[in-house]
Amino acid sequence: MLTDRQSAILGMVVDEYIETAEPVSSRALVDRHRLEISSATIRNEMARLEREGYITHPYTSAGRIPSDMGYRFYVEALMAEDPVALDERRTVEHQLHQVAGGLDEWLSLTATILSSLVGNVAVVTRPRTSTARLRHAQLVELSRDTALLVCVMDDGRVRQRILQHRQPVTQDALNARATRLNGLLAGADAANVRDRLVGLEDPDEVATARAVAESIEELRIAEETFLDGLNNALRQPEFSDVDRMLEAVAQLQAYRLRGLLESTVDGGTGTTRVIIGQENPDTGLHDWSVVVSRYGDTDAAGVVAVIGPTRMAYQRTIPRVRYIASLMGQLLHDVRQ
Amino acid sequence: MLTDRQSAILGMVVDEYIETAEPVSSRALVDRHRLEISSATIRNEMARLEREGYITHPYTSAGRIPSDMGYRFYVEALMAEDPVALDERRTVEHQLHQVAGGLDEWLSLTATILSSLVGNVAVVTRPRTSTARLRHAQLVELSRDTALLVCVMDDGRVRQRILQHRQPVTQDALNARATRLNGLLAGADAANVRDRLVGLEDPDEVATARAVAESIEELRIAEETFLDGLNNALRQPEFSDVDRMLEAVAQLQAYRLRGLLESTVDGGTGTTRVIIGQENPDTGLHDWSVVVSRYGDTDAAGVVAVIGPTRMAYQRTIPRVRYIASLMGQLLHDVRQ
DNA sequence: ATTAGCACTCTCATGGTGAGAGTGCTAACG
DNA sequence: CGTTAGCACTCTCACCATGAGAGTGCTAAT
Known part of the structure; x- marks a missing residue:
């Protein structure tokens, strides 16, 4: 069990690392947050957090980075969601209403919008009716x-x-x-x-x-998937070397995702699930996190998902995936009545 | 004007460079082709070819690489086209006949097939009828x-x-x-x-x-374009550093290509055009070559194109683009009668 | 329990070095 | 005159050493 102070430190480490993509040092935390305690104390706590498995460091004298378990704890207990602002909503809804075409265009546009909203790859699957007639x-x-x-x-x-x-x-x-x-x-x-x-x-x-x-x-x-935002994702510093980048392109081919998304969605309707790194059954996606949400009802359901490196802005991503999913649900409902 | 021997040497340099992606040395040519003349003679000829603008070298003591002008001469006068083998044709035609769906699926599949045939990005535009009714x-x-x-x-x-x-x-x-x-x-x-x-x-x-x-x-x-083979293209050694790769991804966004392809196609029907590096009006594509061919007739015409680094296997690419274009023309004709 | 202080470790940027690859030039040769 | 052997010269690249810097972990004092 983590003490309050340990939780707080873990939270700061995750926040900082998500923002800067650099390992976080004890010193940096004290400076950034004007903490009352000294960096040595932070170091002690960090050592304990590392022993428990919440953080690691890449080499002896580097700062700390969150482990998958650390992210998991952060997502479940620490994170303050960054709500979708009113003008964001307005922009999105405005864009979506521009489309006069069919379902396909909606879905494709939705992927584009979501992707630019969170700066990562977005995937939208076509709603699958239980029995299409x-x-x-x-x-x-x-x-x-x-x-x-x-x-x-x-x-x-x-x-x-x-x-x-x-x-x-x-x-x-x-x-x-x-x-x-x-x-x-x-x-x-x-x-x-x-x-x-x-x-x-x-x-x-x-x-x-x-x-x-x-x-x-x-x-x-056919459960077609609409994917957008490859460019966004590839600009993340984690892909600053060529091999990783090529691998990223390969992993993000839509067909790999279908199984994952389908199995994830079985969990329940309306909820947003987060799959972090190694939690993913597909070993090829062990460096990736997926935020996925179902939309629609029992008659016709699809999924909306965002995929990015484990160092992902969960605070922003999760509410935005949830928002887009609920919006899609509404629109779908309006059309089908 | 180039002598026969100069042409032959230029041809060998281009072939070799296309194959290996390494600057070609005088020594390597003599060894590889068991030439009767010495490497010193090759060097003299190479110096002349460089003075005329057909080849360059990246730094003082590196081998030679073809310039755009060198590639141009190669494509027009030296290259022996590598004909599309019977079993290649059979495979392609078999794959194309598998598709039962509409025009879109044909086009998208064609892009995929062509891309895997030449190992670069392939683009297919939807046939544009002069007046669709x-x-x-x-x-x-x-x-x-x-x-x-x-x-x-x-x-x-x-x-x-x-x-x-x-x-x-x-x-x-x-x-x-x-x-x-x-x-x-x-x-x-x-x-x-x-x-x-x-x-x-x-x-x-x-x-x-x-x-x-x-x-x-x-x-x-709407002249939609179908594009495939990004993975193939990115594996070329010219993109072995991240910046170039990201730029490549950006350049290959389909919308940049439309204007290029359209203007190219005006030239005439049935012919295959090659645009090499700096010849391209779009400065962003100065490191790229485009092989483009029109398909269809006066009633409905589109283009088939392959895009890759200037160091492209023109011998293979050109006949294959031409072949796919003529195949598309036939299929289109059969459907419209 | 906290913290100052310090030794220790590891990375990373820098610069030097030498091997190797290739050219260009010169002089000799048929 | 074209060809070629030979060699000096140039440039790259891999390798290594080095030292500054960043951070940690530990110890001892508070």
Whole structure:
């Protein structure tokens, strides 16, 4: 158990290190905070904190840096969250309302905004509906024997696909076919779409129906992620050597994150979780921290996350991830009603 | 004017430097190519080549590296193109035919494939139709007073947009409205769409029509670029220090490229152009070379490009960019017929 | 319990040094 | 005259030594 003074010192070390990215010396703490106690006392306390595992030092005569455990304690017990200021909120909401396009543009813009808000990489996944249903399929003639199939799901997602027909068809015939298929398949989800395909005769029509079914299934699987802010993250001093930087670029490829985010989100809705360094099951991310929050409701849920070095401004990041997540939840709710 | 022997030496220097990324010494050339002449003779010739501006050396006693002019001469007169092997073609075509999705997926996959083919950054722009016309607009109910507008253009591009209505509407009413608007606007392009909006009464219908018009214009402007292979490019030895690497990341933001690619493409169709280092009007790209090729025809054209350090394997890159461009042209033609 | 004082450790910037790589020039050669 | 051997010269780069500086840990005094 830490004494009050030890907690206070740990807090100062973490704050200082997050700000400067330099190991924190006993002297620096006394000077910076005009402490009543001497640097020698601080040294004694620091030695104890190190024995307990909250801090380390890179070599004998360097200052202290927080360990993962130190950050963990800081996040849980010490940190004073830096609330999202009113003008920050206004800017964000203003930017988000500018977008007239579809869901994709919202998500992509959200990643950009969040990333610039916290100065690290931001990831937003597309909301995954528990059961997305087909709202409408449409066929548009492209040439005599090719057509574009557009499937619109009830969560607003759209999937396009190009079809090759055996028989030439007109737009009128395509409309008729679309109407028939909509009657047959409207409201179908990935689980039951196959059962509804019975009773079709024309081979082109069967192929089209199958394409619709495949589209629905692809959309069920596809949890696209929108990522932005690589530049921000790479400017952090921890990547000041080339190997680390290349590794960072590799680690941040979106596909590595999906599993992590999914498993994290199972915890519960609405909460914001922080995963620090070694706590991460993926060993490649042992130098990284992830702040992740779920947004949406039981019908459609996705995640918002920020990823950066363990030396991350948790005070700023956590409230901002939470804020963006709740904002996304609202917007999603407004659209779906 | 260069003698045959000077040309040969220049060719060897460029080849060697492209391969090893190390300045090429007179000695190394003699050894590597088992030349009949001595290294002293090579030195004399190299001195002359340097006086003419084809090569330089970084400091007094280093080997030679090609100048931009040297690369230029190499590309125009010396280089033996490395043809795209049959199994390379087969792999590429196989991968491309895997994609069942829309144009976007094609383009994005093409960038990925090309990038891995040449080990540098690849950029593919969306084909821009001279005049894209509206083929079909569709309205899908999302909630009582919101609807999704989907505009499909005759080149297969799709734009979605969410509409807020003043009056609640049913899907049936939306269908009727879509039919009316299609009658009014089908075949409209960005130039004439405004003129066709006359005679509409219902304010929601006017708003919808205006949204269609805006979508068409946005699509005219939006020339999206698909970029891949940052990792590949960053592994080149020229980026072995952090500043250069960060700068590289910044330079390769897609938006910087658009102007360059567009202006380049004006030259003519079907040809592949190479822009080497300082030849580039954008000073930020003075250390980069660009190999760019147009694809498509007068109706719909885009560009395929590879971007990398001036020390680029032009022999491999140029034929592969040309090949991918012609392949894209074919595929585009097949779809549009 | 706190703290002044000091020895000790480790890093990092600096400068010197010498090996090595390569060139340019000169003089000799066919 | 073109070619080439030989050599002086230049520049880089890796290596090492050095010393200042930063910080700690410990001891002994308060």
